Amino acid sequence: MxxxxxxxxxxxxxxxxxxxxxxxxxxxxxxxxxxxxxxxxxxxxxxxxxxxxxxxxxxDRGALAQALLDEQEREFQQAFISGPPPLGPGAPAEERIRAFLHAFVDRLETQGKLLMVAETETPMARFTTGAYRLHHSHLVGLISEAEPDIDAHFRADALLAPLAAAQYVYQRENGMSVEQIKAGFDQLLS
CATH class of the missing domain: 1.10.10.60 (Homeodomain-like)
Known part of the structure; x- marks a missing residue:
């Protein structure tokens, strides 16, 4: 073949x-x-x-963790690229941003520790994966649509920063609930 x-x-x-x-x-x-x-x-x-x-x-362990997460990452990408609104196309940009952040939190709740290994085992691994670049690009597009006069690249980085797996795991292990974390993102967006 x-x-x-x-x-x-x-x-x-x-x-x-x-x-x-x-x-x-x-x-x-x-x-x-x-x-x-x-x-x-x-x-x-x-x-x-x-x-x-x-x-x-x-x-290294990070590369193996990335491979273990591959299918879930593909499903997540499919959901925000072509799934139903508000995560997928068809909803206003502001609603899609909120849905993306909440869906990411849900993903961290089930895969946070494995994502932490994938993101921290190799220096800068979080930022050099195709997944991060796609997440960032997706948010830049939505932010540009919602608020054309702001620096969408910086805002996307600022919204993705608290979604670092180590940050999420730390928050959860120190008593913060999923609902609190999602409400925190809602406050950032208002």
Whole structure:
């Protein structure tokens, strides 16, 4: 089978099988023992592959955490790009911004600790992923539509800053409720 132009290299069948084994083993470890158990050597043992196989594909825990989050990130992106309003198109920009922030908080509630590993394991990882750039770009577009006279890039960064997973986990572990965090975003938007 010839690769499609621009699609990148084709993954070998054995590499694809190993990737799936690694991801299944990592997901099972996280589900049964928590994010703290996400050690690459333990993942390799649980997957039945060599440690080198894991390290070649995932050089650190952050890269492995990103891979574990990939499907949920795709679903989140699909929801705000083409899902129903107010998160998706069809609602006023102000409503879409609020819906985006609230949906992001919901995502942090279920995936915050894993997102924290993905964002903090490698310096600046949070800002260099395609996901962050898309989130930022999405907010810039909505902010520009809602308030054309302000610096939309700065406002997008300012709104995304409290959505850093480490910040969210810290707030939740110190007694702040999901409702308080969402209300805080509502206050920022008013």
């Amino acid at each position: 010839l690769p499609i132009a621009g699609s990148g290299p084709v993954e070998r069948a054995d590499a694809a099988r190993n990737r799936q084994k690694i991801l299944r083993a990592a997901a099972k470890l996280v589900a049964t023992r928590g994010v703290e158990s996400l050690a690459l050597d333990e993942v390799a043992a649980a997957a039945g592959v060599g440690v080198g196989t894991v390290y070649r594909r995932y050089p």
